[in-house]
Amino acid sequence: MAKNKSLNAAAKAKEDEFYTQLTDVEKELRHYRNHFKGKTVFCNCDDPFESNFFKYFVLNFNRLGLKKLIATCYTGSPIAGSQLSLFDVVPNAQENRPYKAVVTTVYDATGDGGVDMDDIAELFKQGENELSELAGNGDFRSEECLALMDEADIVTTNPPFSLFNEYILTLIEHGKEFVVIGSQNSVTYKDIFPLLMTDQMWLGYNNGDMAFRVPDYYEPRETRFWIDENGQKWRSMGNIAWYTNLDIKKRHEELILVRRYDPSVYPTYANLTGCINVDKVADIPCDYDGLMGVPITFLDKYNPDQFEILGLDYDSSIPGKTGLDECFVKDYYDQGNTGSITVGHPSLGYYKPDGKVVRTYRRVIIRNRHPEEPRRI
Ligand SMILES: C[S@@+](CC[C@H](N)C(=O)[O-])C[C@H]1O[C@@H](n2cnc3c(N)ncnc32)[C@H](O)[C@@H]1O
Numbered sequence: 001m002a003k004n005k006s007l008n009a010a011a012k013a014k015e016d017e018f019y020t021q022l023t024d025v026e027k028e029l030r031h032y033r034n035h036f037k038g039k040t041v042f043c044n045c046d047d048p049f050e051s052n053f054f055k056y057f058v059l060n061f062n063r064l065g066l067k068k069l070i071a072t073c074y075t076g077s078p079i080a081g082s083q084l085s086l087f088d089v090v091p092n093a094q095e096n097r098p099y100k101a102v103v104t105t106v107y108d109a110t111g112d113g114g115v116d117m118d119d120i121a122e123l124f125k126q127g128e129n130e131l132s133e134l135a136g137n138g139d140f141r142s143e144e145c146l147a148l149m150d151e152a153d154i155v156t157t158n159p160p161f162s163l164f165n166e167y168i169l170t171l172i173e174h175g176k177e178f179v180v181i182g183s184q185n186s187v188t189y190k191d192i193f194p195l196l197m198t199d200q201m202w203l204g205y206n207n208g209d210m211a212f213r214v215p216d217y218y219e220p221r222e223t224r225f226w227i228d229e230n231g232q233k234w235r236s237m238g239n240i241a242w243y244t245n246l247d248i249k250k251r252h253e254e255l256i257l258v259r260r261y262d263p264s265v266y267p268t269y270a271n272l273t274g275c276i277n278v279d280k281v282a283d284i285p286c287d288y289d290g291l292m293g294v295p296i297t298f299l300d301k302y303n304p305d306q307f308e309i310l311g312l313d314y315d316s317s318i319p320g321k322t323g324l325d326e327c328f329v330k331d332y333y334d335q336g337n338t339g340s341i342t343v344g345h346p347s348l349g350y351y352k353p354d355g356k357v358v359r360t361y362r363r364v365i366i367r368n369r370h371p372e373e374p375r376r377i
Contacts, residue, residue, distance in 0.1 A: 020053065042071075043157045070101070209240070216233060259284070260287050267352060292368075293313060295361065313346065328357060
């Protein structure tokens with residue numbers, strides 16, 4: 001596939017081309033199988049000839065009981081055809097034109113005894129499934145792609161990282177069910193955190209490390225970059241998350257709490273009355289019924305029947321939070337700390353029993369809905 005230089009340059013500037021592996025799609029989506037029966041699935045950032053989301057759904061079409069699968073791509077993929085070539089299906093296709101694939105039937109069209117990507121190509125060629133050029137550029141925000149989104153029940157893909165907030169807000173606005181990949185860093189974004197806090201979206205199963213194929217034009221990097229024996233470039237990221245609003249078992253699993261509240265272990269923030277600091281999710285005390293500031297990794301363990309999320313440390317809407325006072329800031333510098341804080345700084349801070357001041361990393365403010373009875377001292 002010839003490359004469209006200007007589009008590649010734009011994509012390169014934003015570094016949006018990270019191709020998900022089939023094993024990662026399978027590992028996550030096996031937890032959602034019962035959601036897909038009779039549904040129309042839309043992969044809206046997916047070159048049907050390259051995407052492993054498309055491949056997963058088309059090859060599992062009958063097993064999942066899908067009604068329809070739709071995939072649209074933004075431009076011709078900069079990764080050369082490895083699974084199925086557009087030109088196998090449409091010999092006189094225009095290069096780098098955005099395409100739409102609509103699949104409603106999958107069977108052994110080649111008669112070789114099984115269903116694979118050759119059957120998918122054959123079914124496109126025979127016109128049993130539809131492959132057609134899009135009128136526009138395939139942007140998920142374009143009218144024709146939004147109309148396809150409205151037709152779909154569930155949207156699933158790895159969308160462009162640079163447009164993640166807008167992408168999620170579009171799904172929410174169109175009332176879609178979804179399971180999509182993003183960066184874990186997004187959890188604290190002002191458009192994203194409120195959705196997690198109000199149970200409109202939660203994290204899936206396989207959050208953390210993930211490796212992606214990247215186009216040839218991606219520059220080598222010192223870390224988290226390699227070229228495999230076939231010359232394919234790879235990048236990995238340690239902060240990937242699956243975001244979904246489909247109900248999954250994981251969000252009903254109770255976090256086992258073994259620690260008990262002890263004021264000498266769990267200091268109270270100087271600038272959030274009655275809220276204690278908890279440094280590790282595993283150390284959340286089982287018997288504290290007030291506010292607790294916990295690391296954002298808590299979101300990966302969040303069960304809405306067990307906990308309530310009240311806000312984020314920098315969120316000025318948390319009642320009682322006023323920012324760091326003059327005394328705390330003075331102590332902070334007097335004790336040799338060098339980070340930049342000023343009076344009223346929104347991060348949370350506390351005094352350790354030995355008088356040392358500590359400013360925390362980002363914290364989610366939570367409350368246990370059913371704390372155990374405190375131990376009598
Ligand atoms: C992170 S990559 C993932 C590709 C594919 N979904 C996968 O999982 O392998 C995001 C893809 O979205 C495409 N893209 C970028 N901007 C887009 C837009 N506005 N609308 C639709 N797709 C877009 C990029 O070209 C890129 O191929």
